[in-house]
Amino acid sequence: KNEVEQSPQNLTAQEGEFITINCSYSVGISALHWLQQHPGGGIVSLFMLSSGKKKHGRLIATINIQEKHSSLHITASHPRDSAVYICAVRRVDGSQGNLIFGKGTKLSVKP
Amino acid sequence: KAGVTQTPRYLIKTRGQQVTLSCSPISGHRSVSWYQQTPGQGLQFLFEYFSETQRNKGNFPGRFSGRQFSNSRSEMNVSTLELGDSALYLCASSSQGNYGYTFGSGTRLTVV
16 A cells, blocks of 8 residues: 555546645655646645645645645646646655655646 | 756666766755656655765665765766666755755656
């Protein structure tokens, strides 16, 4: 079983819709990252969370440490939001590398 | 300020050859980490360097190695290339290694 699970794997939305991507993890973590990867490969770090909630523009990320769960929300989605969104966690003991990644959620926003 | 620079962007190598990839971090960032991304395995951690010392290593064979120089630039080397080494190799830098990461655009390696 993967230590970081994301859902859904694929998501198609109409422009303007509210989108939620979920991430569950099974290890103790010191931080959780949400990353965005566009076709071509470049990765942009969207958020780093260790507790609570963060907001940046139309993006909101939340984390529940007790439930080992995080969500990424996109309000008023736009075709330029189409990308793969990846959840990554840093284990609290730093073992087995610095980041463990989910498989990603491929989002497609239709105009 | 300039972002994380990876060179080259694309590379084609033959099985059995070796390859060296380069990563220049954001000025002032002392931590550089490397990742391999393949369609089958997704993103996997390779290694992390901080102030010229390897601080962490992922589960990859010894053919994968790296180093970091005094100016924080890092290189990774893959020897005796195999077809399965074809991947996008990404590096990321951070100021401490425990905080936010800035990723480079990656080097796409194709082994034929």
